[in-house]
Structure formats: structure tokens, C-alpha cells
Amino acid sequence: xxxxxxxxxxxxxxxxxxxxxxxxxxxxxxxxxxxxxxxxxxxxxxxxxxxxxxxxxxxxxxxxxxxxxxxxxxxxxxxxxxxxxxxxxxxxxxxxxxxxxxxxxxxxxxxxxxxxxxxxxxxxxxxxxxxxxxxxxxxxxxxxxxxxxxxxxxxxxxxxxxxxxxxxxxxxxxxxxxxxxxxxxxxxxxxxxxxxxxxxxxxxxxxxxxxxxxxxxxxxxxxxxxxxxxxxxxxxxxxxxxx
Numbered sequence: 001x002x003x004x005x006x007x008x009x010x011x012x013x014x015x016x017x018x019x020x021x022x023x024x025x026x027x028x029x030x031x032x033x034x035x036x037x038x039x040x041x042x043x044x045x046x047x048x049x050x051x052x053x054x055x056x057x058x059x060x061x062x063x064x065x066x067x068x069x070x071x072x073x074x075x076x077x078x079x080x081x082x083x084x085x086x087x088x089x090x091x092x093x094x095x096x097x098x099x100x101x102x103x104x105x106x107x108x109x110x111x112x113x114x115x116x117x118x119x120x121x122x123x124x125x126x127x128x129x130x131x132x133x134x135x136x137x138x139x140x141x142x143x144x145x146x147x148x149x150x151x152x153x154x155x156x157x158x159x160x161x162x163x164x165x166x167x168x169x170x171x172x173x174x175x176x177x178x179x180x181x182x183x184x185x186x187x188x189x190x191x192x193x194x195x196x197x198x199x200x201x202x203x204x205x206x207x208x209x210x211x212x213x214x215x216x217x218x219x220x221x222x223x224x225x226x227x228x229x230x231x232x233x234x235x236x237x238x239x240x241x242x243x
Contacts, residue, residue, distance in 0.1 A: 049094035056090025064096035185212035
């Protein structure tokens with residue numbers, strides 16, 4: 001679902017760029033074709049970036065793209081980075097790449113992604129073998145032809161030890177109404193998953209925010225207002241509320 005969500009967000013970004021002549025990656029209304037051609041070229045001939053950072057290749061461009069798809073506010077930065085890459089300058093791509101992996105100006109790296117993977121895998125009882133992940137590769141490629149054209153399996157938790165903690169079913173029993181927020185264009189945590197979470201809670205109340213953002217609170221003043229009323233005034237929105 002997540003991979004399909006990012007692919008859908010990329011399609012939205014490219015369509016938006018094709019429509020607007022002011023988009024740096026407009027390419028005469030064919031941003032989609034230009035993107036495909038650029039990534040093909042980067043796969044064959046990586047381009048220089050900045051300082052001692054590595055050249056921007058196909059993998060760097062894919063990760064830079066994914067980084068910017070977390071929020072529509074980053075779309076202009078991605079468009080400029082792609083346009084610069086067409087001119088042989090990969091600095092914008094490596095900047096987006098580095099920001100995802102929390103690289104600081106002094107060359108040090110954050111560890112949030114490592115912590116996230118460890119926590120998720122130890123919270124999960126699911127472990128797929130290498131063979132099972134390999135078998136899913138065609139499915140990944142089918143749902144995300146631009147972002148996963150040559151992907152193998154995910155292997156996210158494959159090499160982690162089996163979790164020994166018992167699974168806990170969370171239903172929100174006796175918690176009262178619980179506000180759950182999802183955005184229509186969230187690539188990382190798709191709305192469909194948010195709907196499942198709301199339904200799993202005894203008194204889950206779903207707020208749908210129409211935005212191309214990862215998480216919904218900051219996506220609109222409407223969403224902020226609903227959250228503030230819920231947390232401060234203890235006012236629960238009506239079922240079916242949208243922003």
C-alpha cells in the first residue's frame with residue numbers, strides 16, 4: 001500500500017508540473033516523459049553533485065523523489081532539482097537524498113531511521129524469508145513502475161530476530177472517543193490504513209483531510225481547528241467530518 005501511495009503521489013506531482021508552465025520541470029507539458037528519460041540517463045551516467053558527496057545516480061534520484069513526496073510543500077524543490085539534473089547538476093538531488101537520511105552539514109548522520117526499523121520489527125511478529133520477499137518483487141514493480149522498476153523484495157524485517165513480546169490487541173477500550181486523522185494524498189501512511197485503524201478502535205472517529213501531505217494536522221487550518229477543539233475543548237467532530 002505504501003509503495004502504491006508514493007507512486008500515486010509521484011504521478012500527481014508530475015501531472016501538476018506538466019500543467020504549469022512555471023514549474024521548472026515543465027518540459028513542454030511532458031514532465032512524465034522527461035522524468036522517465038532522466039532516470040534512464042542517470043542509471044547509465046551518474047552526474048556530479050557537490051563537494052565530496054557521491055554522484056547522483058538512479059538510486060539517488062529515486063530516494064530524492066520519495067523524500068519530496070512526503071509533502072507538497074517540497075514539490076518545488078524536487079522540480080528544481082530534477083531540472084538541474086537535466087543540466088548535469090545533481091546537487092539538488094543529493095540534498096534531498098541527504099535530508100531523508102538526516103545528514104548534517106558536519107557530515108554526521110541521525111539514527112532515526114535505524115531506530116524506526118528496529119522498533120517496528122520488534123513490535124511485529126511477521127517475518128518473511130528471502131525467498132518470500134523475492135517472490136513479491138514483481139508485485140512491487142507492478143504497483144510502482146517508476147519508483148520500483150528493478151526492485152527486489154522489501155526485506156524490512158527479514159533479518160531481524162523473531163520478536164518475543166506478546167502481541168497486544170489495541171481497541172481503545174474505555175478510552176472514550178479517539179480522533180484518528182488521515183489525509184487523502186498521504187503516500188507513507190495511506191488513508192486506507194487510517195480507516196482500518198479508526199474502525200479497530202471502539203470509539204474511533206475519523207477525520208479525513210484533503211491534502212498531499214504525510215500526516216494531517218498541519219495540512220490545513222480546518223484540521224488544526226478540529227484537533228484543537230478535540231484536545232482543548234473536548235469536542236469530538238461529527239462522524240464523516242472532512243477538511
